[in-house]
Amino acid sequence: MEGKLVLPGENICPISEFDVGEGTFAREDFVCSALVGYVQIVNATSAGQASTITVMRGNEQTCVPKSGDIVTVKVVKINPRLASVDILCVGQRVLEESFSGIIRQQDVRATEVDKVEILSSFRPGDIVRAEVISLGDSRSYYLSTAKNELGVVSAKSVAGAQLVPVSWQEMQCPATLAKEYRKVAKTA
Amino acid sequence: MSTSHALDAEAYRKIYPAEFYKKFLDEKVRPDGRPLGRCRATSVAAGAVSKADGSALVKIGNTTMIAGVKLEIMRPTDDASDVGTVEVTVEMPPLCSASVRSGRPTEEAQSASQRISEVLTHPAVFDLTQLCIAKGQAAWVAYLDIFCLDADGNIFDAALLAAVAALSDVTLPAVTVLEDGRVTADTAAVAEAQANAKDAMQTGEENAKGTQILTSQRQLSLKCVPIGLTCGLNQGHLIADPCAEESGLLDTTITVILNESGELVSVYKPGGNVGASDAILMDCIEMSRLRYKEVSPLLEKVLGKGMSE
Amino acid sequence: MESREDGREDNQMRQLACERNLLNRADGSARWSQGQSCVLAAVYGPRSTVGRKENPEQANIEVVFKPKIGFAGVEEHELEHVIRKTVEGVVLTSLHPRTGISVILQVLQNDGSVLACAINATSMALIDAGVPLKGLVAAVAIAVQESGGLILDPLLTEQKLARGMVTVAFVDAQPTEAGVPTEADTLTCTTSGLFSADQYLDSLNWGRTACSRIAAFCRVSLERYQRGSQMLA
Numbered sequence: 001m002e003g004k005l006v007l008p009g010e011n012i013c014p015i016s017e018f019d020v021g022e023g024t025f026a027r028e029d030f031v032c033s034a035l036v037g038y039v040q041i042v043n044a045t046s047a048g049q050a051s052t053i054t055v056m057r058g059n060e061q062t063c064v065p066k067s068g069d070i071v072t073v074k075v076v077k078i079n080p081r082l083a084s085v086d087i088l089c090v091g092q093r094v095l096e097e098s099f100s101g102i103i104r105q106q107d108v109r110a111t112e113v114d115k116v117e118i119l120s121s122f123r124p125g126d127i128v129r130a131e132v133i134s135l136g137d138s139r140s141y142y143l144s145t146a147k148n149e150l151g152v153v154s155a156k157s158v159a160g161a162q163l164v165p166v167s168w169q170e171m172q173c174p175a176t177l178a179k180e181y182r183k184v185a186k187t188a
Numbered sequence: 189m190s191t192s193h194a195l196d197a198e199a200y201r202k203i204y205p206a207e208f209y210k211k212f213l214d215e216k217v218r219p220d221g222r223p224l225g226r227c228r229a230t231s232v233a234a235g236a237v238s239k240a241d242g243s244a245l246v247k248i249g250n251t252t253m254i255a256g257v258k259l260e261i262m263r264p265t266d267d268a269s270d271v272g273t274v275e276v277t278v279e280m281p282p283l284c285s286a287s288v289r290s291g292r293p294t295e296e297a298q299s300a301s302q303r304i305s306e307v308l309t310h311p312a313v314f315d316l317t318q319l320c321i322a323k324g325q326a327a328w329v330a331y332l333d334i335f336c337l338d339a340d341g342n343i344f345d346a347a348l349l350a351a352v353a354a355l356s357d358v359t360l361p362a363v364t365v366l367e368d369g370r371v372t373a374d375t376a377a378v379a380e381a382q383a384n385a386k387d388a389m390q391t392g393e394e395n396a397k398g399t400q401i402l403t404s405q406r407q408l409s410l411k412c413v414p415i416g417l418t419c420g421l422n423q424g425h426l427i428a429d430p431c432a433e434e435s436g437l438l439d440t441t442i443t444v445i446l447n448e449s450g451e452l453v454s455v456y457k458p459g460g461n462v463g464a465s466d467a468i469l470m471d472c473i474e475m476s477r478l479r480y481k482e483v484s485p486l487l488e489k490v491l492g493k494g495m496s497e
Numbered sequence: 498m499e500s501r502e503d504g505r506e507d508n509q510m511r512q513l514a515c516e517r518n519l520l521n522r523a524d525g526s527a528r529w530s531q532g533q534s535c536v537l538a539a540v541y542g543p544r545s546t547v548g549r550k551e552n553p554e555q556a557n558i559e560v561v562f563k564p565k566i567g568f569a570g571v572e573e574h575e576l577e578h579v580i581r582k583t584v585e586g587v588v589l590t591s592l593h594p595r596t597g598i599s600v601i602l603q604v605l606q607n608d609g610s611v612l613a614c615a616i617n618a619t620s621m622a623l624i625d626a627g628v629p630l631k632g633l634v635a636a637v638a639i640a641v642q643e644s645g646g647l648i649l650d651p652l653l654t655e656q657k658l659a660r661g662m663v664t665v666a667f668v669d670a671q672p673t674e675a676g677v678p679t680e681a682d683t684l685t686c687t688t689s690g691l692f693s694a695d696q697y698l699d700s701l702n703w704g705r706t707a708c709s710r711i712a713a714f715c716r717v718s719l720e721r722y723q724r725g726s727q728m729l730a
Binding site for chain 2: 577
Binding site: 076077124125 | 553595
């Protein structure tokens with residue numbers, strides 16, 4: 001069954017054996033293929049989960065951000081309540097066309113969420129690593145940077161130079177030595 | 189969860205396009221491997237649309253343009269009684285690029301339509317009297333439509349090449365202007381009209397307005413062949429034939445159109461973030477000359493007749 | 498040397514005239530005449546724009562060009578494209594992100610060199626509106642005659658008889674004595690008709706010299722206006 005070429009709608013296996021994965025869907029107790037591609041079995045990563053069947057096409061398919069994905073975004077606009085961003089990459093996969101997302105004031109960090117100032121966390125043009133928390137409203141995905149490893153990855157200073165992180169909330173411009181406030185992502 | 193923060197090349201390309209491109213420019217090469225002055229592979233195929241009166245399909249790299257000519261008869265105006273017209277329209281339908289929506293034509297398409305129209309209707313490039321059937325009575329109007337099928341940058345050069353090839357591919361059908369002013373290609377109708385005219389003479393009726401005018405089938409030809417080259421300026425580097433990704437990073441573009449005698453048909457630099465010195469403009473003209481030598485054999489082969497003097 | 502219709506020398510410009518601040522609802526306005534050619538420009542902005550046109554990094558420039566008679570067609574849209582790109586090259590757009598700057602041009606009289614006239618009018622209107630600029634834009638048209646000679650600032654009749662025409666615009670950032678050519682780079686250039694590369698280079702040089710004279714005229718006019726308004730204060 002693994003490596004078999006399947007067409008959309010073709011039954012692969014009963015749902016009791018394997019769980020539904022990427023490129024497949026469940027119909028009447030069977031796992032069916034949704035794409036033209038080759039069947040692959042993905043083993044369970046943690047106890048309690050069943051192994052899943054996925055159907056992979058040869059080349060990358062268009063991917064859509066879903067809850068729990070780590071995405072790389074570029075900040076487009078900010079206002080006191082939220083930062084509006086363009087989602088550029090989902091994980092390591094580059095998106096052909098960007099989706100829009102927002103990082104709300106209460107999702108910027110985990111502690112003291114009501115005292116967050118968006119202006120001291122993000123600026124337009126910053127590259128930020130964030131997590132998708134929900135599909136959001138009709139216009140944008142809801143994103144969060146409330147973990148240590150999430151936040152601003154790269155930013156330009158007012159003078160135009162690349163900012164260097166100093167702490168989890170400060171970055172410094174190497175040219176003018178001025179410090180600027182950002183919610184910085186912790187690099188390993 | 190992986191905490192690897194190293195971006196692979198594709199992600200870097202998307203997030204920092206200017207820095208990614210600069211790394212290549214510093215080595216005097218471009219992401220697709222071309223040196224700065226080289227254009228992409230070009231191909232021209234005439235007669236691509238069998239139902240059109242003249243057509244051509246042009247590819248420059250991935251940029252694909254298809255041009256078709258449809259002929260119609262019109263009555264010429266009094267102040268231009270011995271010429272026809274060429275109506276050029278460049279269209280970019282939504283299928284050519286993710287950034288094009290259906291609706292109003294894009295500014296780029298309208299600009300290209302106007303500039304190609306100016307070039308192809310100039311008396312030194314195309315003699316519009318070729319389109320005349322009968323002075324003051326009938327003339328051809330050639331609707332030249334150029335569709336973009338794939339927009340990967342530099343649609344103007346491809347559109348101009350397609351327009352030139354399509355127009356040269358047109359064969360005007362043989363038509364007859366009947367006495368009553370109707371124009372027909374149908375030989376049966378012509379014979380009938382001749383018979384009617386004879387009857388009219390025998391019964392003594394007055395002969396109708398004019399006499400019959402016959403035109404023969406003929407191929408349209410251009411007086412000189414314009415071929416263009418668009419270059420972009422990025423950080424002072426002159427880049428020939430930019431693709432779509434490169435076009436977003438350019439400071440300005442310069443388009444030079446030449447004919448076979450090396451005369452300038454057009455030099456077009458619409459504003460932009462930087463100015464161009466005389467040296468850069470001369471470099472563009474020189475690069476256009478080389479481009480002309482590259483492309484004109486393709487046109488000659490396709491249209492089967494020598495065009496360079 | 499055959500003289501021109503209006504008796505000018507080959508490299509002589511027509512009488513320049515500029516009136517600013519004539520529309521009281523626009524942020525800036527200017528009426529520019531070169532002889533009998535006259536274009537009125539109005540500038541609105543920086544002001545807020547509709548969401549789709551909003552650019553978070555720079556101001557969004559829009560140009561509307563209305564011919565003297567009739568509706569704006571493809572020809573006018575092409576002129577709008579050229580003028581918009583010229584304005585983008587000279588306005589410091591990054592100083593006013595998420596705003597829009599609209600330039601509306603109306604041709605009042607067309608006696609040749611209309612594009613050059615329009616660019617000059619736009620420049621003065623932008624200055625009148627107080628939009629931050631990199632420098633003064635000056636534009637001029639040069640016609641290449643059948644005989645191969647060049648003439649500056651052609652009339653409509655001269656334009657129709659010419660072999661070809663070149664319209665160029667330069668950004669004149671440094672003050673210069675009138676008549677001394679600057680080494681300015683060409684900001685905008687459009688041509689029509691056929692001519693040789695040498696004739697083209699000559700037109701660029703003529704254009705450069707003429708534009709530095711136009712810029713000098715603008716400077717004198719602006720300084721006089723400033724001094725005049727200070728005296729009233």
